[in-house]
Amino acid sequence: MHLGLVFFHGWGLSSTFWQPLATRLARYPQVFADAGYFGTPPSPTETPHLPPGHRWVGIGHSLGFARALQSPPTDGWAALVSVAGFSRFCPPAEILIAPSPSNAFAAATTPGAASTGVVTATSAGNAPAAIAAQPRRVVERMLRAHARDPHAVLADFLHRCGLTNLLPPPGTPLNAERLAADLALLLDVDVSASLAALDVPVLALATRDDPIVPAALTEATFAQRAHTHLVWQAHGGHTLGYAGVDDCAAAVQTFLERV
Numbered sequence: 001m002h003l004g005l006v007f008f009h010g011w012g013l014s015s016t017f018w019q020p021l022a023t024r025l026a027r028y029p030q031v032f033a034d035a036g037y038f039g040t041p042p043s044p045t046e047t048p049h050l051p052p053g054h055r056w057v058g059i060g061h062s063l064g065f066a067r068a069l070q071s072p073p074t075d076g077w078a079a080l081v082s083v084a085g086f087s088r089f090c091p092p093a094e095i096l097i098a099p100s101p102s103n104a105f106a107a108a109t110t111p112g113a114a115s116t117g118v119v120t121a122t123s124a125g126n127a128p129a130a131i132a133a134q135p136r137r138v139v140e141r142m143l144r145a146h147a148r149d150p151h152a153v154l155a156d157f158l159h160r161c162g163l164t165n166l167l168p169p170p171g172t173p174l175n176a177e178r179l180a181a182d183l184a185l186l187l188d189v190d191v192s193a194s195l196a197a198l199d200v201p202v203l204a205l206a207t208r209d210d211p212i213v214p215a216a217l218t219e220a221t222f223a224q225r226a227h228t229h230l231v232w233q234a235h236g237g238h239t240l241g242y243a244g245v246d247d248c249a250a251a252v253q254t255f256l257e258r259v
Contacts, residue, residue: 003078003256004029004054010062011182012154013166014038017061017242024249029054035182040173057259060085061241069191079259081252082204083241084213087192087221090136139186146183150176160211161238202228203255205240205248212238
């Protein structure tokens with residue numbers, strides 16, 4: 001069977017994020033999951049119908065990678081691609097972390113916070129218990145601000161990501177409830193077990209200057225996983241997949257030829 005691609009976008013975005021990369025991979029059948037954050041009426045298609053007769057590869061940006069792990073096709077994924085993705089975003093409630101020096105997003109939203117790096121919390125048996133990108137207080141603060149002014153929170157987040165040009169046009173209705181629900185999801189989403197159990201090839205694309213998903217988290221999530229190829233792109237930050245798209249497309253194409 002031929003390969004097909006299923007694209008999952010991250011928080012505060014839409015399937016528009018994927019247009020540059022999808023255009024470069026147009027030889028493959030494509031399906032786009034959309035969280036339904038914008039427009040009237042909202043029409044989320046997070047688990048889109050996948051036509052039979054294909055081996056499907058899930059491609060997820062940021063939270064979209066966790067979505068892909070949560071939404072496998074009936075026959076499972078043939079492979080997965082993470083673009084600035086993660087399996088856990090925040091630590092468990094009882095574990096505190098401080099933003100790392102490179103974590104501009106957490107530092108900017110946490111006045112006076114110490115810089116101690118991404119923390120690997122350990123259990124009594126010294127086994128890794130959680131690796132996280134952001135302190136919970138960062139997302140909790142966003143949730144409180146979102147309740148007051150969802151437009152401002154969205155604009156600020158996309159500005160920090162370098163994706164201001166993907167803000168919806170003025171007057172576009174926001175599905176504030178859905179945006180808030182997925183912000184809350186970032187607090188506790190954890191697909192680490194699903195990723196560990198997955199027995200298919202994984203390509204992880206990342207940069208070392210990502211202000212949202214620190215390089216240390218990417219290393220901890222993907223570097224030692226079997227059947228995984230971690231590729232550091234020269235630039236792109238959290239815009240990776242939308243910016244730096246030629247390099248991303250080349251890496252994905254090479255990966256797909258081996259699936």
